[in-house]
Amino acid sequence: MATTTVPKQIGARVRRKEDPRLITGASTYTDDLKLPGMAYCTVLRSPHAHARIASIDTSGAEATKGVLRVVTGRDVQEAIGGLPVAHKIEGLLEPPHRVLAIDEVRYVGDGVAAVVAEDPSTARDALERIEVEYEELEAVVDVEKAAAGGPFVHEELGTNVAFTFPFEAGDVDGAFQDAPVVLRQRIVNQRQIPFAVEPRAVAARFDRGHRKLEIWSSTQIPHLLRTQLSVMLGIPEHSVRVIAPEVGGGFGSKLNVYAEEALVGHLARELGRPVKWTATRTEGFQATIHGRDQLADVEIAASEDGVLHGMRVKLLQDLGAYHQLLTPVIPTLTVLMLPGAYRLRNLQVELKGVFTDKTPTDAYRGAGRPEANFIIERVLDLIADATGIDPIEVRRRNFFPADAFPADTCTGLTYDSGNYQAAVDLLLETVDYDALRREQAQRRERGELMGIGVACYVEICGLGPSAALPAGGWEACTLEVRRTGRVVVKTGVSPHGQGEETTFSQIVADALGVGLNDVEIAHGDTDYVPEGIGTFGSRAQAVGGAALSMALEDVRDKSRKIAGHLLEADPEDVVFDEGKLHIRGAPDRAVGFQDVVTAAYMADDLPEGVEPGLASTRFFEPSNFTFPFGVHLCVVDIDPDTGEPSIRRYVAVDDCGNVINPMIVDGQIHGGVAQAIAQSLYEQAVYDADGQLVTGSLMDYAVPRASYLPSYELRRTTTPTPVNPLGAKGVGEAGTIAGNPCVMNAVVDAVSHLGIRHVDMPATPEKLWRIITERD
Amino acid sequence: MLPSAFDYVVPDSLEEAVRALTEGPDARALAGGQSLLPLLKLRLARPARLVDLRRLDGLRYVRKVDGGVAVGGLTPHAEVAGSTLLVGGGRALAEAAAAIGDVQVRNRGTFGGSLAHADPSADLPAAVLALEATLLAHGPDGEREIRAGDFFLGPFATALRPGELLVGARMEIPEGSRGAYVKLRHKASGFALVGVAAVLEMDGSTCRRARLTVTGTGGRPLRLEETEEALAGLSLEDGRAVREACSGAGEVLEDVHDDLHGSAEYRRAMTSVMATRAVLRAVG
Numbered sequence A: 001m002a003t004t005t006v007p008k009q010i011g012a013r014v015r016r017k018e019d020p021r022l023i024t025g026a027s028t029y030t031d032d033l034k035l036p037g038m039a040y041c042t043v044l045r046s047p048h049a050h051a052r053i054a055s056i057d058t059s060g061a062e063a064t065k066g067v068l069r070v071v072t073g074r075d076v077q078e079a080i081g082g083l084p085v086a087h088k089i090e091g092l093l094e095p096p097h098r099v100l101a102i103d104e105v106r107y108v109g110d111g112v113a114a115v116v117a118e119d120p121s122t123a124r125d126a127l128e129r130i131e132v133e134y135e136e137l138e139a140v141v142d143v144e145k146a147a148a149g150g151p152f153v154h155e156e157l158g159t160n161v162a163f164t165f166p167f168e169a170g171d172v173d174g175a176f177q178d179a180p181v182v183l184r185q186r187i188v189n190q191r192q193i194p195f196a197v198e199p200r201a202v203a204a205r206f207d208r209g210h211r212k213l214e215i216w217s218s219t220q221i222p223h224l225l226r227t228q229l230s231v232m233l234g235i236p237e238h239s240v241r242v243i244a245p246e247v248g249g250g251f252g253s254k255l256n257v258y259a260e261e262a263l264v265g266h267l268a269r270e271l272g273r274p275v276k277w278t279a280t281r282t283e284g285f286q287a288t289i290h291g292r293d294q295l296a297d298v299e300i301a302a303s304e305d306g307v308l309h310g311m312r313v314k315l316l317q318d319l320g321a322y323h324q325l326l327t328p329v330i331p332t333l334t335v336l337m338l339p340g341a342y343r344l345r346n347l348q349v350e351l352k353g354v355f356t357d358k359t360p361t362d363a364y365r366g367a368g369r370p371e372a373n374f375i376i377e378r379v380l381d382l383i384a385d386a387t388g389i390d391p392i393e394v395r396r397r398n399f400f401p402a403d404a405f406p407a408d409t410c411t412g413l414t415y416d417s418g419n420y421q422a423a424v425d426l427l428l429e430t431v432d433y434d435a436l437r438r439e440q441a442q443r444r445e446r447g448e449l450m451g452i453g454v455a456c457y458v459e460i461c462g463l464g465p466s467a468a469l470p471a472g473g474w475e476a477c478t479l480e481v482r483r484t485g486r487v488v489v490k491t492g493v494s495p496h497g498q499g500e501e502t503t504f505s506q507i508v509a510d511a512l513g514v515g516l517n518d519v520e521i522a523h524g525d526t527d528y529v530p531e532g533i534g535t536f537g538s539r540a541q542a543v544g545g546a547a548l549s550m551a552l553e554d555v556r557d558k559s560r561k562i563a564g565h566l567l568e569a570d571p572e573d574v575v576f577d578e579g580k581l582h583i584r585g586a587p588d589r590a591v592g593f594q595d596v597v598t599a600a601y602m603a604d605d606l607p608e609g610v611e612p613g614l615a616s617t618r619f620f621e622p623s624n625f626t627f628p629f630g631v632h633l634c635v636v637d638i639d640p641d642t643g644e645p646s647i648r649r650y651v652a653v654d655d656c657g658n659v660i661n662p663m664i665v666d667g668q669i670h671g672g673v674a675q676a677i678a679q680s681l682y683e684q685a686v687y688d689a690d691g692q693l694v695t696g697s698l699m700d701y702a703v704p705r706a707s708y709l710p711s712y713e714l715r716r717t718t719t720p721t722p723v724n725p726l727g728a729k730g731v732g733e734a735g736t737i738a739g740n741p742c743v744m745n746a747v748v749d750a751v752s753h754l755g756i757r758h759v760d761m762p763a764t765p766e767k768l769w770r771i772i773t774e775r776d
Numbered sequence B: 001m002l003p004s005a006f007d008y009v010v011p012d013s014l015e016e017a018v019r020a021l022t023e024g025p026d027a028r029a030l031a032g033g034q035s036l037l038p039l040l041k042l043r044l045a046r047p048a049r050l051v052d053l054r055r056l057d058g059l060r061y062v063r064k065v066d067g068g069v070a071v072g073g074l075t076p077h078a079e080v081a082g083s084t085l086l087v088g089g090g091r092a093l094a095e096a097a098a099a100i101g102d103v104q105v106r107n108r109g110t111f112g113g114s115l116a117h118a119d120p121s122a123d124l125p126a127a128v129l130a131l132e133a134t135l136l137a138h139g140p141d142g143e144r145e146i147r148a149g150d151f152f153l154g155p156f157a158t159a160l161r162p163g164e165l166l167v168g169a170r171m172e173i174p175e176g177s178r179g180a181y182v183k184l185r186h187k188a189s190g191f192a193l194v195g196v197a198a199v200l201e202m203d204g205s206t207c208r209r210a211r212l213t214v215t216g217t218g219g220r221p222l223r224l225e226e227t228e229e230a231l232a233g234l235s236l237e238d239g240r241a242v243r244e245a246c247s248g249a250g251e252v253l254e255d256v257h258d259d260l261h262g263s264a265e266y267r268r269a270m271t272s273v274m275a276t277r278a279v280l281r282a283v284g
């Protein structure tokens, strides 16, 4: 663009504008809301994994002073529709999923009844006065047994297999025939519990005058929630307003439509009073979606030069007891991304989604892609081990070469842009790899355990073309320049920690020559920002930012026309500078941006054919996903006495295309890698044989603390995407996707001389201690 | 996460507190609240009355007494951890207090609260047992002394009688003694999967008498007597000999916890490792 000035804000490490408000307690979260006449809701949950409800007696609760309403599944059956699942999977079995269970409960935490009372304590007390008689049924806990036969989570289905998703590309049998290297490995992605510091919370108010339902929810997707609540509650969508105030983390767990959102909306409408529900920490563990829980049996065909020729993968996805919004979709992303950064041509996958009596699984940071990358990056290390070729060299031999882009994968994707060799080159400039290998050999002689792990990744971001998604893949932006010169950006990508208020302000500042504080980013209120899809799948910048760029282009064009008119010059010759517009080459022939804004609203001296006002609304529809990539390396030491692993060094080379704010991108990598380390070494949701969640609190579920984590050395290459005008690809999940295999490859490497080829996550001290003592 | 209803009183004196605890049924003392509040919120405890001890400032001290140190029942962990009086063998107690939870927990949680709560994985019980402390209880019948060895009866069970408060402890710190506490942290809770306290009386580099205790492996903290004997008379400069002496520390333990977070076998093995480390740290 001839008129673009040198970017000043884009690419700068600008401090987050939203932070002062967030860290001084000056912001409002859903649970902070106190509306006049507000009543409080609590939910009674099943203590059993699988049971028939013989009877429910709510009379004790109803008789409690201060209790306004007690409802069971039957009571709301007519008024509230089932919970939605958005998918494009052929033949998917969709058993009913009610906001409160009817006749049968299917996981510990399944909602059974709800109480609304004048205050939270009374509501909590009343829960204990509801008497439920359960007849316990056999719990379906083991996913392999569940896939093989009964008992069934949903008896009426006659199977636990909700869907099968077969995939085949190339000549897989041919690849295995005569392959000199054939390997088999079971690779498990254990169940995890997303942990947002702010638990879920919902408040609702029904405006009887306007017959309008207002819902405040700690959600990543106010707009999709609005649509689904309209369907569930039978209220026209235009009569539902969803507000996502400040949202304290989501990681995918708030990319959903939950029972309580509809329930609280219904109760507020029915009682004519505002109602609020806030999850307890226990409900956060039991009744908010879980992540991962995928079991893969992998067969590998490779040649002696380390080239991967074919893979057969049997995937079992534990769905939990019901479908939540995207439950069955997540493992299909695993299938798509199995080739990783490599030219794999022959791939056969048999994916089964299986119901069990556990909390439903759904999107958790990375959502299907960490699973895929863990598999393929373990596979590359297994090939390296079997062929005796260095893991980095094996990767180089399998990469898509830099001139292959746009590159087609055997799973039907087209990688937009990339240069995987360059990322590895930068890694090797940063780390003296050979010296690390020498050190490892010396330490081994002394009986010490040191491992070096490398993992590449390609991730699918910027979700995505509407045709490829179950509920739209576009994003909308309205840009309004107010009379005072204030620039208001209304965006559909409602952030919950991503920092868009800052990055979007940077984009506006450069485009219009205004200051960062002249820009206001509005989001998370469907009345104020009526259209959007939401923040997930590393899409906010790549899709939402792109919509902003389009709207900015409109406003710039119009501003130039007005400025050209005021300066009696050709608009084509007008350029934006700090706070003003001037004629190219003649900085003195200028008008202030505010003058242009004033002219746009005074409208008494506008050029011919130019409407008053200065605003634009644009929708961006991406033509493709974006595919960021990179390579991570870490060094792990294992204490030979206790088995405790510790990460000594972690180096990440990431390429997410053009970077708006390097500090925020760094932060996303830090957080992403932290969650990968969490899965690799610490976190695991465990159910016992009866389907009880044994790790149902922070006493048992090991969310890592800051002190467990290393400091990160971050490097970047920049390969812009052609898919959107910003050239930005997305980075929210990269660290999580790269990190698991990176850490686990290092762990395996540390004990490989003991004959170990694979270690299951999490690599707990005891697990490693057993390996060490048993092989000693 | 809301407790059931309770009465709440804040007495101004120890006598008043004891009265408030014995007047009606089901009264519970509240000190730092770091163990009690979670129990209340989960409704695992439903006392009829809470007696908040926060005004009993006189029970908040670490002070020198004849031949040793005394610690008040309401002294926060942070003050125990930072006390300059806890030197030599007393390091076992300071390090145990420093190993508790995080800064917030150490600032609020109290010495007496931790001992009275008697969590089988808590850190302080191991230290007071290794120091052979004398615990001071104050109840309706006045004050009495309980030896640390007689105090811990089992998981969450102590020798305190109804209405009795743990007001403090006194421990001897032998001249020239050395002490340390090390623990293998449970990754989720931060409590001890295995924690070992060591108090060593030394003749130069030779150990005259060793007192070693372990927490986290069973229902209550235990003395590791065989290891204590193996260490007596040993030169502790010889790391290999220390390791050898401690190698059987875990094997002799009975009824070792066996759960999701650690098998009995692992806890036994780690007892030996932590014992070795505690001894080497004490003399290091």
Ligand SMILES: Cc1cc2nc3c(=O)[nH]c(=O)nc-3n(C[C@H](O)[C@H](O)[C@H](O)COP(=O)(O)OP(=O)(O)OC[C@H]3O[C@@H](n4cnc5c(N)ncnc54)[C@H](O)[C@@H]3O)c2cc1C
Binding pocket: B028, B029, B030, B031, B032, B033, B034, B035, B036, B037, B073, B074, B099, B100, B101, B102, B105, B108, B109, B110, B111, B112, B113, B114, B115, B116, B117, B119, B121, B122, B123, B124, B160, B164, B165, B166, B167, B189, B190, B191, B192
């Ligand atoms: C996040 C977290 C992490 C923690 N980590 C650790 C850890 O790593 N290691 C560890 O050892 N502990 C840990 N704790 C527990 C902590 O040490 C508690 O402070 C301690 O166990 C209880 O002390 P308190 O003063 O808070 O007692 P409270 O919680 O107030 O009371 C606990 C119990 O003791 C009774 N009680 C309190 N004071 C007295 C008294 N003077 N006399 C008689 N009875 C009394 C109460 O009635 C109650 O039954 C942790 C706690 C938290 C919240």
